[in-house]
Amino acid sequence: MKVYTDYLCLTTKKTREIVNITAQVREALEKSGVKEGLVLVNAMHITASVFINDEESGLKEDFLKWLEELAPVRPEYKHHQTGEDNADAHLKRTIMGREVVVAITKGGLDFGPWEQIFYGEFDGQRKKLVLVKIIGE
């Protein structure tokens, strides 16, 4: 059994941003030498997401607008009584998900035709980490 661990470092320019990280995950997979197994990719911060969808700029805008409808910025969240102001980011990340698990088959990410891995940042402009954990053989 082979195990490989990597950490991707991301600092977005905007507060909310969707970043394609498929190439970095593929690079980690290559370094791991794993041909068959699973890769876990997760945000290590609780106001950010890792998810799989389509690389299309209009759709990324739709996601951010939709998240603002479902989990709006609001002053009155209880979480803000601690001095924080990012409760909406915790909720947005919940909708989009913390992690993805992807199959590794014949040395590659076993993806359908449009699957791409994205980092979703909802409280950005500071350094955040994404974990890549690969197990297999």
Place this chain on the structure above:
Amino acid sequence: MKVYTDYLCLTTKKTREIVNITAQVREALEKSGVKEGLVLVNAMHITASVFINDEESGLKEDFLKWLEELAPVRPEYKHHQTGEDNADAHLKRTIMGREVVVAITKGGLDFGPWEQIFYGEFDGQRKKLVLVKIIGE
């Protein structure tokens, strides 16, 4: 370590449909010979989901109606400027999730009393794939 890969092929009759795929996953597990480990089941398309819930026809109707409230069909999504018309399906799939990871214990899916695996299709009437990846021993 044993690894097994299978692809389920689904073509729904309706645009939006929820299909129980537990039996197919169990069949793959049997073929794999894995007694202890993990099985990943994921939609390979970005307008479809794999999720776990209850086999009850009323609840399935509730899910579809609720998703239409949270992620409605709308002409004005930016994604539609590409010629697509299925942005709502990308959002609906996000709510329901892309994948499940299920424990394998003593050769079976280690499920609670009501857990069943479903394929959620939100842009159907064409051939789609679900990946089943099993690792363990």
Place this chain on the structure above:
Amino acid sequence: MKVYTDYLCLTTKKTREIVNITAQVREALEKSGVKEGLVLVNAMHITASVFINDEESGLKEDFLKWLEELAPVRPEYKHHQTGEDNADAHLKRTIMGREVVVAITKGGLDFGPWEQIFYGEFDGQRKKLVLVKIIGE
């Protein structure tokens, strides 16, 4: 390859409650002896969740209030024609997610600074199980 299975038993006092289960998962990890691998933690019931977020009491209140907005208690769900009255709990669990997969690195949960594992109960006051499955070496 090592595999370890554990079941956590939870009975919440309230119908809806968020319970921190990080210590119990760490305990299972220690018993497993696994130093590198993956741990799956999932609700075995379809009206409950396992998710990762922040240990902050205000935020937990925000989550429960927000879920009531997105997936309200309503008499008219189709699921209730079976005699059930908890359709909202199925929907709330869907938003929060069934499971998390966490990396194990150097014998510990490979977590960011604020990550904690929670059990989200949406139809409580009765015994429920959470599965912990660990694979690795």
